[in-house]
Amino acid sequence: MSAPVPPVRGSTVRGALEAALASAPEPGLTAKDLSSMVGISEKDVADHLAHLEKSLKAQGLRLEVLPASCIQCGFSFKDRKRFTRPGACPECRSTRIDPPAFRVTS
Ligand SMILES: [Zn+2]
Structure with missing residues (x-):
C-alpha cells in the first residue's frame, strides 16, 4: 500500500483516541486515561481499541499493549x-x- 496516510482527525471518537495514543507518553495510556480524555466509558474505549487496532495495522502502525x-x-x-x-x-x-x-507505535 503506497497511499498517503491521512492526517489524524480529532472530530470522531476513534480519531480522538488515535490522536491521544499517538502522542501517549512512554508508559502508555490506560482505558481510564483514555476514557476521561475522549469522554466515553472505559468499556467503549475497549471496543474502540479493538477496531482501532485493525485500522492502525492497515496504516502500517501498531497498537502496543503494555500488559x-x-x-x-x-x-x-x-x-x-x-x-x-x-x-x-x-x-x-x-x-x-x-x-x-x-x-x-510504528
Ligand atoms: Zn497476583
Whole structure:
C-alpha cells in the first residue's frame, strides 16, 4: 500500500483516541486515561481499541499493549488479548490489578 496516510482527525471518537495514543507518553495510556480524555466509558474505549487496532495495522502502525500486572505478586497478563482490565490475578487471586496501557507505535 503506497497511499498517503491521512492526517489524524480529532472530530470522531476513534480519531480522538488515535490522536491521544499517538502522542501517549512512554508508559502508555490506560482505558481510564483514555476514557476521561475522549469522554466515553472505559468499556467503549475497549471496543474502540479493538477496531482501532485493525485500522492502525492497515496504516502500517501498531497498537502496543503494555500488559496489566498484579500489584500483589507481579504476575503479568501478557498473553491477554482483550483490552479490558482483568478482574483478578490467576496466581494469587488478588483483585488489585494495575490495568493495561496502550500506545501507538510504528
Ligand atoms: Zn497476583
